[in-house]
Amino acid sequence: MVDEGAGWLGIDLGTQSVRVLLVTADGTVLGSGSAPLTGRRDGVRHEQDPLRWWAALCTASRAALGSAPPGLTVGGLAVCGTSGTVLLTDGSCRPVSPALMYDDGRAKAEAARARAAGLAVQDTWALPKALWLLGEYGGALRLAHQPDLIVSRLTGQPPPADSSHALKTGYDLDGDRWPHAALDGLGVPDGLLPSVVRPGTRLGEVSSAAADATGIPAGTPVLAGMTDGCAAQIASGALRPGSWNSVLGTTLVLKGAARDPVRDPTGVVYNHRAPDGTWLPGGASSVGAGALTARFPDADPAGMDARAAAYEPSRAVAYPLVSPGERFPFRAPEATALILGDPAKDADLWAALLQGVGFAERLCLDYLHHLGAPLDGPLTFTGGGARSPYWNQLRADILGRPARVPEQTEPALGMAALAAYGASGAGVLADVAERMVRVRTLVDPRPGRTAVFAEPYARLVDALRDRGWLPAPVAAHAHSRLSRDTSAS
Incomplete structure (x- = not known):
């Protein structure tokens, strides 16, 4: 049983900040903290200094624990990170390379080699980056995923990786093993990859030294985490078959639950495995709110939302990629941000970007339907984008289905729930998560609004197909569902 009197720590190593939440078993937030992160972007390159993750955690954890009731027991913690972010470390898990972030695209040639060896990887996945790093740094080194570095600092020893983060490094979740024959053929040396x-x-x-640095009590159990997309899915409570969580942050991630894996021969949709052995299919797009920040770095989002409401639909149709290349709902390394038509003014462009993310989200769901994924459960919105009531309504209208918005929309909450589940040693993760999740809002699509966006959505689908990015059968399937809500079978 989960300790009802304990607090549970969730740690989220995001792209722009480290977030920490201290939560009780019933979802009461006792404390929160955050600290900013910065990175270096240059074309397809995206790096961060991994030592800054630890410094940010020390700041964020002290803030989260600073308001905890006296004598509170911290029952455990878990850490999530951005999926596909890796670095090389020495035998003591000290960094010897920068961290290549989730969307770093410089390992395209290595990804092609891995696919030729029979491994279904995308260009920005961790395995191609590992091969690229080996070529740059060589030596008897160890690969670490983003949370591995933090866990090693917390516990004082290099940890095994969790299978969720190891997925994009080539780990075979069906067989529960590394595919050694294929990895040997790629020149992956013994000792590079951690146990899982x-x-x-x-x-x-948590060690005494880590406790002094972070304020987390020494002896606090550290549980293996999951990727940020899976963490947000847990935070949404979308863990029962047919349920889906759409995480709108810098980029867009859709994660669902199914009894069986959703098979995709292109590798665009991949399947994480839940702690109980069920499956969590989904994918990560390069479309997201980061496109708004890039176009309007000093904008007031609420004010722009209010002005954008006059443009439904916008004069322009956008596919707002945050960085070059697309990963889901189609794989197109050559794809670039797309705007069809001329926005009337800034508010119209803002509207086009908001709607473009909604169109991408719909196309993701249409593609999942094309693959036979179950879509008939509840849909939940989380991530920073879910803080915008206008954008939530717009997305529900475009998708033609209701959406739940939890009170807390953060991956850190999912890690608190996972910590509570893991430390208890019993129960069902979905039950633990649903007790912590508090739904703040139910957003229903406005009558007739889905039809308003059908024509611009169809234009975008055609444009993506005509550029050779979206396969024609997928485009045809999307067209066949224009008048239907995205939960329809």
């Missing part, structure tokens, strides 16, 4: 455990597995406990 399921999420929720106890990895150790």
